[in-house]
Amino acid sequence: MKNKLVLLILIITSLLIGCEKDNPSKPDEASNNGEQNTTSTKLVDEFLDENIQNFKIDKDYSFSEEVLKAPNLKEKEIFLTGEVHGTKQNYALNMVFLKYFKKQVNIKYILSEISYSTSFYINDYLRGGDDALLDKITNTSRGIGFSEEDKMYFKKLYEYNNSLDDKDKLEIIGLDFENNPIISFKLMSDILPAAEPPKEIESIILDIIPTKEVLEKSFQSEYKAEKFSNRVLKSIDENRELYEDYFGEKFYIFELINQNIVNYNKINKVKSSKTKFNQLRDQMLYENFIKISNNLPYGKYYGQMGAGHVLQNQTNDIEWFASILNKNKEYNGKIYSIVYNYIDCEFVYGNKSPKTKTYIFSPSFMNLNQGNDEFIILDLTSDTSEDFIIPMVDVFKGSPINKGACDYMQNIIIIKKSKADSYIE
Numbered sequence: 001m002k003n004k005l006v007l008l009i010l011i012i013t014s015l016l017i018g019c020e021k022d023n024p025s026k027p028d029e030a031s032n033n034g035e036q037n038t039t040s041t042k043l044v045d046e047f048l049d050e051n052i053q054n055f056k057i058d059k060d061y062s063f064s065e066e067v068l069k070a071p072n073l074k075e076k077e078i079f080l081t082g083e084v085h086g087t088k089q090n091y092a093l094n095m096v097f098l099k100y101f102k103k104q105v106n107i108k109y110i111l112s113e114i115s116y117s118t119s120f121y122i123n124d125y126l127r128g129g130d131d132a133l134l135d136k137i138t139n140t141s142r143g144i145g146f147s148e149e150d151k152m153y154f155k156k157l158y159e160y161n162n163s164l165d166d167k168d169k170l171e172i173i174g175l176d177f178e179n180n181p182i183i184s185f186k187l188m189s190d191i192l193p194a195a196e197p198p199k200e201i202e203s204i205i206l207d208i209i210p211t212k213e214v215l216e217k218s219f220q221s222e223y224k225a226e227k228f229s230n231r232v233l234k235s236i237d238e239n240r241e242l243y244e245d246y247f248g249e250k251f252y253i254f255e256l257i258n259q260n261i262v263n264y265n266k267i268n269k270v271k272s273s274k275t276k277f278n279q280l281r282d283q284m285l286y287e288n289f290i291k292i293s294n295n296l297p298y299g300k301y302y303g304q305m306g307a308g309h310v311l312q313n314q315t316n317d318i319e320w321f322a323s324i325l326n327k328n329k330e331y332n333g334k335i336y337s338i339v340y341n342y343i344d345c346e347f348v349y350g351n352k353s354p355k356t357k358t359y360i361f362s363p364s365f366m367n368l369n370q371g372n373d374e375f376i377i378l379d380l381t382s383d384t385s386e387d388f389i390i391p392m393v394d395v396f397k398g399s400p401i402n403k404g405a406c407d408y409m410q411n412i413i414i415i416k417k418s419k420a421d422s423y424i425e
Contacts, residue, residue: 051382054373061095061156068411069379070336074105077300077334080322082307082409084340084359086347089374089418091149093340094304095156101302102170108299110157110172113306116256116292117187119174122154126172129158137183145349147421173301175288175321177264177281181225184257185212191250198242204235205246226265229258252295256288278318282309286324310337311408337409346420354420361405361412368414376414380406 055067079101083090101107112119118137125134134154138146161169178184189209197205211228215221236243236255244251263284270276293301309321312335325331341360348354368376405412 048368048378051379052368052376055375055377056373057092057096057375061092061099063096063100067377068100069381070104070410071381073336075334076105076336077331078111078322078325079105079107079300079302079336080111080310080338081302081304081413082310082337082339083304084342084347084357085306086349086421087342087345087415087418088149088421089345089415090304090340091153093375093413093415094153095160097304097338098157098170098302099160101300102168105300106168107302108170109296109301110170111289111301111303111305112172112174113176113309114172114174115176115178115180115184115260116174116253116288117178117183118180119172120187120253121183122172122174125154126158126161126170129162131155145423147423149421173289173292173296173303175285175292175303176260177267177284178225178257178260179264181215181221181261182212184225184261185215188212188254188257191247191253193246193248195246197246198239200239201235201242201246204232222265225261229261232258233262249295252291256291260284260288275317278308278320282319282321282324285309285321289321289325290328307339310339312337313407315408338411338413339409341412341414342418343414343416345415345418348420349423351423360414374416374418376416378412378414379410380412381410 053067055063057063079097081093081097083093098107098110114122121133121137124130125137134151138151138154157170164170185208189212192205192208196202207228211224215224218224233255236258243254247254267277267281267284270280305321308315308318311320312322312326314320314323322335322337326333326335339361343358343360344356345358346354347357368378
């Protein structure tokens with residue numbers, strides 16, 4: 001039975017969505033309707049008192065005590081945490097929940113807002129621990145950049161993964177568009193079979209390595225990559241069976257890379273509209289997940305993404321990644337989402353100066369800023385009366401949103417006074 005609690009949620013900002021890391025103060029477009037509901041401040045305070053606790057993180061990235069109330073956890077298949085990008089404590093929590101869900105439900109795969117090609121080579125790093133490879137990957141990214149904290153996270157992940165038995169080792173799955181064509185074409189060239197290609201697809205196959213070499217020297221690599229990938233996708237439509245026979249089990253990787261090179265350019269064309277951008281991007285994340293998961297052995301998933309992506313129902317005019325997943329009968333009711341809120345935390349992207357921001361989904365949570373612990377967790381899984389309703393409001397437009405937090409997530413984490421990331425130049 002779904003909890004009927006409704007929380008006052010501020011509109012998810014661009015950073016909460018995870019698509020505009022460089023603009024943490026700019027809100028998404030919103031168009032909400034619904035009747036505003038009310039409840040007394042006393043009832044809200046009583047609920048918060050009963051369902052929150054402060055906690056700290058141990059040096060080994062674990063909870064100092066069992067702080068997560070998660071009924072029926074083993075029945076879930078996908079575990080998601082949602083962040084506002086650009087602040088240090090995100091990485092600590094990412095490692096904490098990765099280890100927690102590994103221990104509790106034996107997750108197998110880590111979902112990430114990076115391209116599949118990038119995740120392919122990060123998995124190489126996780127197998128061998130080659131710091132030079134990690135430096136090359138993180139220093140040559142385009143679009144969504146890597147921070148020093150990202151690199152440290154990958155190093156901690158390598159150490160942790162190395163401690164696991166082979167059958168339990170974790171694998172990163174990049175779900176995002178291909179924003180670095182040099183890495184994309186490197187992977188395409190690395191998975192090429194040694195055999196001669198059939199005549200019908202020979203020109204495509206033989207052009208991969210020369211195109212890669214041109215892209216490495218070109219200032220118009222995105223355009224040239226898109227042109228090549230459109231040619232590939234047209235050829236696949238005409239010769240799918242030949243490509244499947246030629247690439248074997250790696251065909252889906254070849255098709256996925258080219259589709260997401262094209263996706264990157266499609267998304268950039270609608271970037272001026274946050275609604276269109278996020279609608280297209282989250283549908284793309286979903287389609288990538290389905291294609292990849294259909295080609296993997298069974299395993300449970302954990303991922304930390306921009307907070308919008310982990311919401312299990314539509315907000316405004318946007319169907320988020322988790323919302324679309326929740327409509328898939330295979331995953332309906334099998335997603336567990338935790339969303340981070342922030343009080344007086346520093347955020348940064350690229351070479352911009354850090355700015356102190358507060359991102360809170362309900363003004364009621366501001367009263368929770370007590371004690372010395374860096375984190376507060378709010379449990380939304382406890383049953384409440386159907387009459388217990390706290391209104392949701394679009395504070396930028398003043399229009400009510402008649403939806404409840406428990407339709408979106410199971411927990412809220414409040415982070416206090418986190419310092420900003422240090423981005424790689």
